[in-house]
Amino acid sequence: MxxxxxxxxxxxxxxxxxxxxxxxxxxxxxxxxxxxxxxxxxxxxHEAFREAYATILSGPSANVALQYQVSEGYLPLRQWIAGEMGKLGVPCDEGNIFITSGSQQGLDYLGKLFLSPRDTALVTWPTYLGALQAFNAYEPHYERFNPTGGNMTPAAYRTVASQAGGRSKFIYLVPDFANPSGETLSRSEREGVLDLAAELDIAVIEDAPYQALRYSGKTVPPIMALDCARSGGIEKARTIYCGSFSKVLAPGLRVGWVCAPRAVIEKLVLAKQASDLHSPSINQLAIHHVAQTSYAxxxxxxxxxxxxxxxxxxxxxxxxxxxxxxxxxxxxxxxxxxxxxxxxxxxxxxxxxxxxxxxxxxxxxxxxxxxxxxxxxxxxxxxxxxxxxxxxxxxxxxxxxxxx
Amino acid sequence: MxxxxxxxxxxxxxxxxxxxxxxxxxxxxxxxxxxxxxxxxxxxxHEAFREAYATILSGPSANVALQYQVSEGYLPLRQWIAGEMGKLGVPCDEGNIFITSGSQQGLDYLGKLFLSPRDTALVTWPTYLGALQAFNAYEPHYERFNPTGGNMTPAAYRTVASQAGGRSKFIYLVPDFANPSGETLSRSEREGVLDLAAELDIAVIEDAPYQALRYSGKTVPPIMALDCARSGGIEKARTIYCGSFSKVLAPGLRVGWVCAPRAVIEKLVLAKQASDLHSPSINQLAIHHVAQTSYAxxxxxxxxxxxxxxxxxxxxxxxxxxxxxxxxxxxxxxxxxxxxxxxxxxxxxxxxxxxxxxxxxxxxxxxxxxxxxxxxxxxxxxxxxxxxxxxxxxxxxxxxxxxx
The missing domain is CATH 3.90.1150.10 (Aspartate Aminotransferase, domain 1)
Known part of the structure; x- marks a missing residue:
């Protein structure tokens, strides 16, 4: 063999x-x-990264950058991200932020946490290829979700999920300038996503790597912001937000994040301990340095x-x-x-x-x-x-x- | 809910x-x-890393360091590692080397590839805690393997694996200065591992993060070297070797590797594409730079x-x-x-x-x-x-x- x-x-x-x-x-x-x-x-x-690595490796931070790190990620970076999420309308703190090796890793861990074989994932037609690849390893059934309307009733979704051999676990989507469609969901479409998720009592995975890259039109609040507003705070939200520094700063450092209720973050931390211990310390320090000076x-x-x-x-x-x-x-x-x-x-x-x-x-x-x-x-x-x-x-x- | x-x-x-x-x-x-x-x-x-990041971020390599990278890893680093594996008695080339985010990630992916729920993993008593955590996510049954002797017969291993609801998939062990036992397997004990694995027709996962850190006694060839010698080359080997730069250079960059037959490497590349796309480009370039100048x-x-x-x-x-x-x-x-x-x-x-x-x-x-x-x-x-x-x-x- x-x-x-x-x-x-x-x-x-x-x-x-x-x-x-x-x-x-x-x-x-x-x-x-x-x-x-x-x-x-x-x-x-380039210059900001050169300066960041030089600074980090010159002082006492060198040993933080080169040593093992906690699985949830470098605390000052988590605090900085929590501040940014607050500006987007998601009041939270560092306990709601988990550092990933790119937002792709967030999708992998969420698939691992949520999906038993034959469970149903609701995705758009088309959807981000990398999400399908991440989820595929956990052997789900896919059902179509259309954020602009024409969806099945919650009862029908329940029936097809049960026929597939499991239950619906989440809606996955890219609400801003989606990969591959380029489309953006309106505020009322986002509220509709939350309505369906609430009726099915499932999670919403909001994949937002392009969120900051708007060239025209008016910013629409993240689904997670709408969820926090309607559900009374992040700890009661059903949305899990995946962010990334890859599109605005650089992808080669592989730094992204998940923003979620603490109960989800705690399980993500365990998944990370088991899978790669933590994202590289040195890149988390470098992203924190560059984000502070150059993000805007x-x-x-x-x-x-x-x-x-x-x-x-x-x-x-x-x-x-x-x-x-x-x-x-x-x-x-x-x-x-x-x-x-x-x-x-x-x-x-x-x-x-x-x-x-x-x-x-x-x-x-x-x-x-x-x-x-x-x-x-x-x-x-x-x-x-x-x-x-x-x-x-x-x-x-x-x-x-x-x-x- | x-x-x-x-x-x-x-x-x-x-x-x-x-x-x-x-x-x-x-x-x-x-x-x-x-x-x-x-x-x-x-x-x-410290000084070598400072110099590495400064050099990398100053020339045309900056864009390689900051951009996406292929999932198998940075080619010059893979070539360098293949050379090092050759020195350890494992003739191979870059097609047999896969870059991981620390050797822990290799264990996670190998668990994902090999283990269906209720399959059996043979491990030592005691064994590396992080390996148990990595494998646990794939819900295996564990059976005891004792490299110094007193194991069950192959038939008995088959019976207990079948009773557990699956089949035996691999023997996992740390043959050099094990975590936690500190023990090192002799050459004949390593041959014994390969004998049992051959009789059971299963893989051997050789976890070797401490391999270079010998303070006394004589180097024993890696199990993978013995396997290549007896089976006629790496492509016919059943051993998968997990290496790490964390103990000799620094853990904060999260760079390790797997050395294996190409058929395994190809599946690991797919697992990585789905899970985090690739290990950070910049750290692979930095490790390559520092390894060339400072590894010995x-x-x-x-x-x-x-x-x-x-x-x-x-x-x-x-x-x-x-x-x-x-x-x-x-x-x-x-x-x-x-x-x-x-x-x-x-x-x-x-x-x-x-x-x-x-x-x-x-x-x-x-x-x-x-x-x-x-x-x-x-x-x-x-x-x-x-x-x-x-x-x-x-x-x-x-x-x-x-x-x-």
């Missing part, structure tokens, strides 16, 4: 993402890629640069796309979502687009828990420079005009 | 370690603690300092301990394991020791998968300065003389 023959049944759920495999093929320099969902490294606060400036810088890129690509799309292509106009974040006529398969389209138009994007179906959505695709604009906008979008438009 | 009511059954296995709770009580300055299993921060290569020097420094501390505490124990106390004499690592007469409960003893002798240690029973071993305790000597040796050990000896 080989070692993989000994693996648990859940390992068969861990599959290489077709998308990630495709992205590896896109390194040729003449290809214009709208595929990668990564921040522009030119916006990283970084948000402003990202908003200016990414906002201009969003405007430019949306304008280019309006000029270049043929009839039959529809796309979202995001108020922030990193992504535009395009829907093509039903007869188009964007996996085949990608192959042709790379060959003929030298333009890449992410086919949409991997973002659907049921593998549907084959006529959709995701474009990221965070790295869309002038060439991408003035050459890439028109070339892609010409190709689409041929196939639609 | 509160959120914890919605948690999966496995969350009940995630329990706060009594030991970790106890350690929090030991901050009073007059207590001499042999409890914590952490490296001495005075030995961290650091090993030499740790061996000199910790070796002297081991000698001093062993000498003090010989003078101060009453008849009836027995302890291991480790050839390396961080721990001494003491066994007291059966009527002694070291949890009660710890309370009395803190009160009367102002000396702390870790009670042994948490290291036993069945909660036995209540007459044992663990002492760490990595932070044992002169006061600890000349005052702490005699005070503890006086207390023991009263209770034995």
């Amino acid at each position: 080989t070692l993989p023959d000994l693996f648990a049944s859940r390992s068969s759920r861990m599959k290489a993402s077709e998308i990630r495999e495709l992205l590896k093929l896109l390194d040729q320099p003449d290809i214009i890629s709208f595929a990668g969902g990564i921040p522009d490294p030119a916006l990283f606060p 400036d970084q948000i402003a810088k990202c908003r200016t640069v990414y906002g201009a890129r969003r405007d430019a690509i949306l304008q280019a799309l309006r000029s270049a796309m043929p009839r039959g292509a529809e796309w979202t106009e995001p108020e922030g974040g990193m992504f535009i979502w395009m829907t093509l006529p039903e007869h188009i398969d964007t996996v085949s389209l990608l192959a042709r687009s790379i060959e003929e138009a030298r333009v890449a994007f992410v086919p949409g179906h991997a973002f659907f828990a049921d593998g549907s959505g084959r006529n959709s695709l995701r474009m990221s604009f965070t790295l869309a420079d002038e060439r991408a906008v003035t050459q890439g979008v028109p070339r892609f438009g010409e190709l689409l005009a041929k196939v639609l | 509160t959120l914890p009511d919605l948690f999966a059954s496995r969350s009940s296995r995630m329990k706060a370690s009594e030991i970790r709770e106890l350690l929090k009580l030991l901050d009073q300055p007059d207590i001499i603690s042999f409890a914590g299993g952490i490296p001495d921060p005075a030995l961290f290569p 020097d650091q090993i030499a420094k740790c061996r000199t300092v910790y070796g002297a501390r081991r000698d001093a505490i062993l000498q003090a124990l010989r003078s101060a301990m009453p008849r009836g106390a027995e302890w291991t004499e480790p050839e390396g690592g961080m721990f001494i394991w003491m066994t007291l007469p059966e009527h002694i409960d070291t949890v009660s003893l710890l309370a009395r020791s803190i009160e009367e002798a102002r000396v702390a240690f870790v009670p042994g029973h948490a290291f036993f998968a069945d909660g036995s071993g209540r007459n044992s305790l663990r002492m760490s000597f990595t932070l044992a300065d002169e006061r600890a040796v000349t005052q702490g050990v005699p005070r503890f000896g006086e207390l023991l003389a009263k209770v034995l």
